[in-house]
Amino acid sequence: MVVAKAFIFEKQFNGFPQETDLKLVEEELPDIKDGEFLAEAVYLSVDPYMRAYAPRLPLGDTFVGGQIAKIIESKNPKYPVGKYVEARFGWRTHTISDGKRISEWSSPMILPDFGDLPISLGLGVLGMPGITAYFGVTDILLPEIGQTVIVTGAAGAVGSHVGQIAKLKGCKVIGVVGSDEKGKWLVDELGFDHFINYKTDDISKVLQEIAPQGIDRYFDNVGGEISSTIINNHMKNFGRIAVCGCISGYNEKSLPTATPVQGGLVTRQLRMQGLHCSRWEDRWMESILQNRKWVEDGRIKYRETITEGFENMFNAFTDMLRGGNFGKALVKV
Template identity: 45%
Template sequence: MISRKIVMKKQFNGTPTLEDFEILEEPLNVIQDGEILTQAEWHSVDPYMRMVSVGLKDGEIMPGRQIARVLQSKTTAVPEGSLVMGNFGWRDLTVYKPEADVNYDNFYVLQEMKGLPESFALGAVGRIGNTAFFGLTELCSPKEGDTLVVSAAAGAVGSVVGQIGKIKGCKVIGFAGSDEKLNWMKNDLGFDHVFNYKTINIDEALKLAAPQGVDCYFDNVGGEFTYHVMNNMNLYGRIALCGAISSYNSDKSKPYTIPVNYHNWIYKQIKIEAFVVTRWKSRWLEGITQLRDWVLEGKLQIKETVVVGFENMPSAFISLFKGDNIGKIIVKSSP
């Protein structure tokens, strides 16, 4: 058996390019007792992969999760034909030995999707959704009547965060980078105010949409944008620091220069807490079950940008940093 894999040919210098990747073939061993052979059907590409890539050596496989079909199985725990979520990286065939204890971040048999697309398990009904769910509800603790600001609000995480904010009774203000995204956020997702961060003054937009101040901020971008939001936060404001895509392609040999108004931070007693979603691994199914049910009830609207073809994973990944996608970008392994 031969598996295809996509490796980082050379370390990225700034924004990744197609020349930085290479597709290689790799022979696989015949599966042994306790192992399974899977074939990828859906792949996830996410901004965090750019940050993780700094620790990769030239020629190492790109990291990432996939929804895969079990072609062969020598364990009763994972029957042939079942679908699994696996943190197998950018590869099409995988031989894997499931652990005795389920690790929801690395591998699990897909839960009942109740008719929803299986690809949702890589997005709103999976790790992405749990990132939005736990990050917002546990760290920002939104209350009815709170004002919530979401950056990168048309992306995979941000679009779910904003909708959960509406479910919780918040006024939701979302920022994104195109009129198409703003229309989707306003007309389909129900955001109260939407702004194109490329064409407006962020501070003025916040004063217009949140004259009483901001209570919660879900931060996906970092940098100067976060500086402006913090300046408009209320006493005891809460920030969930999820991502910092504004700095992922910067020169890592130089210190980040992020403006911070320490006076506001201190005297408004703003709480800012960074997180990785695996903090809530013991409650993993609680999160995705709630998210799945909200989708089925029509409370969560999900949009995917689908790229077809395993070989197109690098271009799909690069598009994340151009802001081309609306919602979750997902790669279908084959037509």
């Protein structure tokens, strides 16, 4: 008999998540049936989207999230024992699955060969964040050599990857972050050209100094007044904007407000498009293989912020929401 640990969504978040909103429980799992497999979590992801999705989640369910899990028992030939899967099993240590799609999420995916790279990258540069960054840049932003690209949430898993791809495309890249330490990491290690600390810098003033001709491409992870400022005051005519998230408003108790952007969109004839990696599900392997090559060649660098222990999921989650992570935030079971 296998006993699984899981975090159950007990109470809807009211502003910033509280530890009492989730409950850690133990569950005795039944024997697997024909067509099923049993997977044991190795790494679990914590991501901003989890806070954004919370209002849609039923109370009493396992809290949402992706993980890398090892198949330890199987009666499904498509999922053999010993293989690792990336799956949306949520915050739980053990899961019985039949391999079918979970809600709008994809089916459990057996990890491709990462060579000498760690399997944890299946939740980072070789997983959803890397896929999002790759297609967000190559299919939506479509940057050209010599253009100026700005990325908000630039020290996170997606933003740090976006900026590096834009550099590979021959662009000048500016990252917006919440600390000088993060900004120096972007510039000194990842090759960004400039950073702006939104907590201490006047964004408009700095942009006028480092990008006086304006911004060609904007990858938006945060929304809010920062985005309004960039879109209304600093985009060039016919610029492109990829909207990946709105972190600035996820923990607000009421609908957040910001200066409207429609004026900037119309005046500068901008193209603004939201993105979700599920759109490119049939092309995921394209991005995984390209990102792997870039990582192996040293052209894309990554950083992981790893918290030890399944019991510390909530702490890792809230630390990430406060901006405590560099790159991908993970929990190692």
